[in-house]
Amino acid sequence: MGDAVTTPPTLALRDVRKSFGPIEVLHGVDLELRAGEVLALIGENGAGKSTTMKILAGYQGATSGRILLDGEEVTFASLHDGEEAGIVMIHQEFNIAEQLTVEQNIFLGRELRRGWLLDKKKMRQLTRDYLDRVNCDVDPNARVSTLSNSDKQMVEIAKALSRDARILIMDEPTAVLTAQETDVLFDQVRALKKAGTAILFTSHKLGEVAEIADQVTILRDGSVVHDGPAAEVSEDEMATAMVGRDVSDLFPDKPDTPPGEVMMRVEGLTVPGYAEDIGFELRRGEILGIAGLIGSGRTEAMEGLCGLRPASARLVEIGGKAADIRRPKDARDHGLCYLTEDRKLRGLLLGMGLRVNLTLQALDRFGGFLIDKAAEERALDAAIEAFDIRAGQRDVAVGNLSGGNQQKLLLAKVMQTEPSILIVDEPTRGIDIGTKQQIYAYLRNLAAQGHGIVMISSEMQEVIGLSDRVMVMRSGRSAGILSGDEIGEDAIVRRAMGVGADMNGKVA
Amino acid sequence: MTSDTATPAPKRSLPSMSLLGPVIALLVLIAIGASLNSNFLGAANITNVLARSAFIGIIAVGMTFVITAGGLDLSVGSMAAFIAGLMILVMNAALPTLGIGVPIILLGMVVAIVAGIVAGLINGFLITALGIEAFIVTLGTMGIYRSLVTWLADGGTLSLDFGLRTFYRPVYFDGILGISWPIIVFALVVILGEILMSFARFGRHCAATGSNEHVAHYSNVDVNRTRLLTYAMLGLLVGVATIMYVPRLGSASASTGLLWELEAIAAVIIGGTVLKGGFGRVWGTVIGVLILSLIDNILNLTDFVSPYLNGAIQGVIIILAVILQREAKAKG
Numbered sequence: 149m150g151d152a153v154t155t156p157p158t159l160a161l162r163d164v165r166k167s168f169g170p171i172e173v174l175h176g177v178d179l180e181l182r183a184g185e186v187l188a189l190i191g192e193n194g195a196g197k198s199t200t201m202k203i204l205a206g207y208q209g210a211t212s213g214r215i216l217l218d219g220e221e222v223t224f225a226s227l228h229d230g231e232e233a234g235i236v237m238i239h240q241e242f243n244i245a246e247q248l249t250v251e252q253n254i255f256l257g258r259e260l261r262r263g264w265l266l267d268k269k270k271m272r273q274l275t276r277d278y279l280d281r282v283n284c285d286v287d288p289n290a291r292v293s294t295l296s297n298s299d300k301q302m303v304e305i306a307k308a309l310s311r312d313a314r315i316l317i318m319d320e321p322t323a324v325l326t327a328q329e330t331d332v333l334f335d336q337v338r339a340l341k342k343a344g345t346a347i348l349f350t351s352h353k354l355g356e357v358a359e360i361a362d363q364v365t366i367l368r369d370g371s372v373v374h375d376g377p378a379a380e381v382s383e384d385e386m387a388t389a390m391v392g393r394d395v396s397d398l399f400p401d402k403p404d405t406p407p408g409e410v411m412m413r414v415e416g417l418t419v420p421g422y423a424e425d426i427g428f429e430l431r432r433g434e435i436l437g438i439a440g441l442i443g444s445g446r447t448e449a450m451e452g453l454c455g456l457r458p459a460s461a462r463l464v465e466i467g468g469k470a471a472d473i474r475r476p477k478d479a480r481d482h483g484l485c486y487l488t489e490d491r492k493l494r495g496l497l498l499g500m501g502l503r504v505n506l507t508l509q510a511l512d513r514f515g516g517f518l519i520d521k522a523a524e525e526r527a528l529d530a531a532i533e534a535f536d537i538r539a540g541q542r543d544v545a546v547g548n549l550s551g552g553n554q555q556k557l558l559l560a561k562v563m564q565t566e567p568s569i570l571i572v573d574e575p576t577r578g579i580d581i582g583t584k585q586q587i588y589a590y591l592r593n594l595a596a597q598g599h600g601i602v603m604i605s606s607e608m609q610e611v612i613g614l615s616d617r618v619m620v621m622r623s624g625r626s627a628g629i630l631s632g633d634e635i636g637e638d639a640i641v642r643r644a645m646g647v648g649a650d651m652n653g654k655v656a
Numbered sequence: 657m658t659s660d661t662a663t664p665a666p667k668r669s670l671p672s673m674s675l676l677g678p679v680i681a682l683l684v685l686i687a688i689g690a691s692l693n694s695n696f697l698g699a700a701n702i703t704n705v706l707a708r709s710a711f712i713g714i715i716a717v718g719m720t721f722v723i724t725a726g727g728l729d730l731s732v733g734s735m736a737a738f739i740a741g742l743m744i745l746v747m748n749a750a751l752p753t754l755g756i757g758v759p760i761i762l763l764g765m766v767v768a769i770v771a772g773i774v775a776g777l778i779n780g781f782l783i784t785a786l787g788i789e790a791f792i793v794t795l796g797t798m799g800i801y802r803s804l805v806t807w808l809a810d811g812g813t814l815s816l817d818f819g820l821r822t823f824y825r826p827v828y829f830d831g832i833l834g835i836s837w838p839i840i841v842f843a844l845v846v847i848l849g850e851i852l853m854s855f856a857r858f859g860r861h862c863a864a865t866g867s868n869e870h871v872a873h874y875s876n877v878d879v880n881r882t883r884l885l886t887y888a889m890l891g892l893l894v895g896v897a898t899i900m901y902v903p904r905l906g907s908a909s910a911s912t913g914l915l916w917e918l919e920a921i922a923a924v925i926i927g928g929t930v931l932k933g934g935f936g937r938v939w940g941t942v943i944g945v946l947i948l949s950l951i952d953n954i955l956n957l958t959d960f961v962s963p964y965l966n967g968a969i970q971g972v973i974i975i976l977a978v979i980l981q982r983e984a985k986a987k988g
């Protein structure tokens with residue numbers, strides 16, 4: 149590889165602007181991607197990272213400005229032109245056909261043929277090879293809809309790697325991955341880099357940016373505010389440049405006062421096929437973290453508790469009284485509310501507006517038989533203010549919001565039910581560091597006001613930084629509850645993996 | 657950036673084509689009709705068109721809810737025929753005991769409504785509780801009801817007793833202030849439907865269910881109940897439509913209500929409701945029904961184009977409507 153500074157950029161943006169309707173979201177972005185380099189594009193939710201990437205890959209046109217490929221101006225009339233130029237993009241949102249199998253997805257649109265017929269044998273073979281490259285052991289014949297989110301992402305990555313891209317663009321590829329999977333991905337990224345691929349990626353986990361990026365470009369509100377070698381900026385400096393204020397104090401202080409009385413007691417909670425004999429107590433004013441590997445049954449157990457899927461329990465006691473929760477409505481009646489980890493498929497109606505989404509879960513609070521739309525509008529005003537939801541236009545379909553802003557809306561939506569016990573599942577997935585800080589403060593504040601909070605999280609830092617106690621789950625069972633000074637990475641990992649268990653990462 | 661987030665969006669300069677399309681099409685049809693035949697805008701013709709639209713229209717309002725909630729019902733035409741047959745049988749059978757009078761008419765109406773609700777509940781139960789595709793379930797019940805009415809009529813026609821028919825006739829032909837009953841009932845159904853769809857919780861739940869049933873489920877919406885209710889409501893409205901229809905001919909046969917399901921579905925789609933569910937509008941459905949009836953009416957009033965081409969023209973309009981919908985979506 150030649151000296152990075154003298155190689156011409158493989159792909160570059162010059163003064164690119166982009167408007168949606170009357171609103172300009174990119175105000176003249178310059179960006180340079182070089183062969184054999186990893187460029188991290190970071191910024192707050194809604195800063196315009198995904199939009200920039202889509203313009204680079206030809207998914208969306210720019211309103212003005214130029215795209216240079218090897219120094220020559222190009223216009224991508226369509227997606228196809230981008231692919232012709234050797235650009236492959238992994239989207240922030242899954243872009244795979246749920247009803248097709250893994251193999252069909254990987255070869256979608258470029259199926260191998262022998263004569264008139266599909267060459268199934270060869271495709272099967274190659275699919276296995278691609279999946280092996282990313283240590284993913286899903287069955288090539290499995291329907292994508294049956295995979296976990298992290299496996300879906302690994303399939304997407306395998307698919308992208310299989311295209312031998314000259315330029316690889318990844319929009320938050322690690323948001324749904326475990327630490328081990330992220331390591332696997334980064335090994336592949338390093339290999340591609342060596343082979344001369346130009347790589348652009350974004351992540352809200354700044355540690356990852358520091359680890360893998362050569363160059364960093366920071367966007368704020370649609371403009372580049374920093375551009376330079378990754379080695380020259382610390383994580384704190386990145387965060388400050390993104391958000392415009394200091395965010396080194398990510399987690400609020402834990403309270404010194406002991407928590408209040410028991411709000412909820414669960415014993416022998418069983419969700420067939422996913423979780424068995426789970427028991428825990430939740431006290432007023434505390435945040436109970438639930439840690440564990442992806443697939444350890446955390447989500448399913450809590451969904452079962454809230455009546456979202458079939459489950460049984462020896463005892464569920466809320467406020468000292470036995471509670472029989474069979475349907476989501478029962479949970480609501482007991483002041484229990486669950487925030488889903490999957491905002492696209494279970495959280496938000498992407499085709500509808502903010503107002504409809506905000507009030508859907510608590511529609512009975514907005515009028516009786518008829519809906520009081522004025523009250524809904526007021527609630528939306530309040531939510532936009534309280535959760536700092538940046539929507540540009542107010543009547544935009546929720547699917548057009550940036551990922552992080554969707555997450556904020558989801559949190560606002562759940563809070564409309566005024567729960568006394570809130571169960572949040574991966575509450576900060578895809579959220580920028582500034583907003584994370586706000587959400588942590590918000591949750592801590594809720595607890596301080598006398599709510600009980602259960603937080604499922606795969607982010608170790610978050611579990612340790614925010615929880616008063618931590619329940620660790622392994623293979624559908626509770627592997628112990630930690631409190632106070634016991635809470636630490638080692639203790640959690642040991643329980644999540646099983647002491648002395650083989651360390652191959654994932655538990656089915 | 658933060659400051660501009662709370663400001664309300666500027667008013668859209670132009671309503672989208674999917675909103676305006678059906679209205680424009682209706683106006684164009686009216687203009688064509690008026691220019692071709694001077695009787696077109698006369699009271700008699702307008703009443704005629706509206707009264708004929710009423711049956712399909714009442715059913716189509718119910719269909720709007722079913723489709724919005726992500727379902728479909730192919731059985732409504734046969735269901736109407738079956739209910740009509742049942743009504744006639746029950747009324748004829750009760751004639752010796754009740755005699756001609758209001759009670760027997762009321763009995764017939766109750767039979768129609770109960771039968772409609774039960775039929776709708778059966779569809780809804782099979783679809784929601786057993787999780788069978790709506791298309792398959794209602795394709796099945798469509799065949800079942802059609803065959804049942806043929807069997808009841810023994811392959812021929814079921815006729816209402818002549819005396820009864822004379823007594824019942826005013827329900828179709830009379831009205832208040834010169835507006836006939838079917839039109840009045842249709843108008844009421846539309847108004848209630850519009851309120852239910854646009855302003856009530858139920859309409860919101862239908863749209864949420866049709867848009868993404870998982871999201872709806874996670875948002876405390878009882879998805880199955882919502883779906884079941886849409887089918888029951890459609891069944892009820894089929895019953896109501898049949899009550900208005902029976903006095904018109906006074907008989908039912910294997911060909912009663914033939915293809916009504918397709919006309920109702922077409923009206924719903926032309927009106928801008930999304931076939932995949934998630935968005936529906938009742939007033940659009942009314943426009944859809946009127947468009948379909950006007951085409952028929954204009955072809956009958958003029959000898960410009962053969963009335964036999966009615967189906968072809970309707971088909972073109974349906975396809976156009978869906979294309980318009982898709983373009984609106986691509987832009988949005």
Ligand SMILES: Nc1ncnc2c1ncn2[C@@H]1O[C@H](COP(=O)(O)OP(=O)(O)OP(=O)(O)O)[C@@H](O)[C@H]1O
Binds near residue numbers: 200539
């Ligand atoms: N199709 C669209 N229509 C209207 N506005 C849009 C559309 N797509 C994006 N936007 C707006 O453009 C802005 C930038 O969005 P973008 O998705 O690029 O943000 P992002 O930096 O990727 O954020 P995140 O970290 O949350 O993913 C946001 O304000 C978003 O609401």
Ligand SMILES: [Mg+2]
Binds near residue numbers: 319550551
């Ligand atoms: Mg994004």
